[in-house]
Amino acid sequence: MNDNDIFEFLVFLADQSAKITMKNFRQNLVTTNKNTSNNKIDPVTDADKNAEKLIRELIEEKYPDHSIVGEEFSSKDRDPRYKWYVDPIDGTKSFISGIPLWGTLIGLEIDGRPAFGIIDNPSTKERYIGSTSVSYKIYDGRQSIIRTSEQSNINDLKFGYTTEEMFDDDFTKKVLANVTEVVGMTRTGGDCYFYGLLASGYLDLIIENNLKPFDIIPIVPIIIGAGGFISDWKGLPDYKNGNIIVSNNSRNHHKILDIIEQVR
Incomplete structure (x- = not known):
């Protein structure tokens, strides 16, 4: 199992998943609210479930001993050294609203470290794939190496997050307010699409909270492979506690960590 094998398999998984998701995009979908604890809506559709089911089946067929963690179904615990993370539709609210910024996230963790990942945006036909050593964008049949931006002035940073x-x-509200005050520009509503933009040099900073491991693990290798920095809000490589900072370089990353520390 070498890097090329994993890259090819990730592309294959994304191709197969997209056949399901794109067939259902901008259609009249029946949605179910997974959140029963408060008034917030956490929607899921049959497209979410069917896409994840297919991805799981394909992983189990090729790597029957590997573990799998997904959004819509229970975890499959096998060999702990190899663990796949699957979010079939990251941005289901965008998906059911006809907004094309949703995507499919698939990542492989090896020995507890995120090693390979893909962000597939079928509706825009953009795909970001990477390991911790190199990341690529695939568009219109062409694959090109991507790098984060060289922006070093915090007051000029382009900052993004999905929702308040x-x-x-x-x-967390104070953190958001303080960061928004010092950066140059803020955009919202990007879901996983924003992470591909940061990896390819368009955005400079993403800060998010209340994420799940399948939202983060697939993204980590792509960011690192593109030269970016990613950590939790304490600057640690803890990608499973729900909060995340993604920066184009180390200098800006530490500036943002300082802002967060001043709020504590």
Whole structure:
């Protein structure tokens, strides 16, 4: 199992998943709310479930001993050294609203470290794939190496996050307000699409909260392979506690960590 094998398999998984998701995109979909604890909506569709089911089946067929963690179904615990993370439709709210910024996330963790990942945006036909050593964008049949931007002035950073609902207490709201105040530009609503933009040099900073491991693990190798920095809000490589900072370079990353520390 070498790098090329994994890259080819990730592309294959994304291709097969897209056949299901694109068939259902901008159609009249029946949605179910997974959130029963409060008034917030956490929708899921048959497209989410069917795409994840197919991805799981294909992984199990090729790597029957590997573990799998997905959004819509229970985890499959096998060999802990190899663990796949699957989010069939990251941005289901965008998906059911006809907004083309949703995507499919698939990642492989080896010995507890994110090693390979893909962000597939079928509706825009953009695909980002990487390991911790190199990352690529695939578009219109062409594959090109991607790198994060060289922007070093925090006041000129292009900052993105998905929704203010992620920042749901006084501390996280203050972090968002303080970061927004110092950066040059802020955009929202990007889901996983924003991470591909950062890896390819268009955005400079992403800060998010209340994420799940399958939202983050597939993204980590792509960011690192493109020269970016990614950590939790304490600057640690803990990608499973729900909060994340992604920066174009180390200098900006540490500046953002300083801002967060001042809020604590």
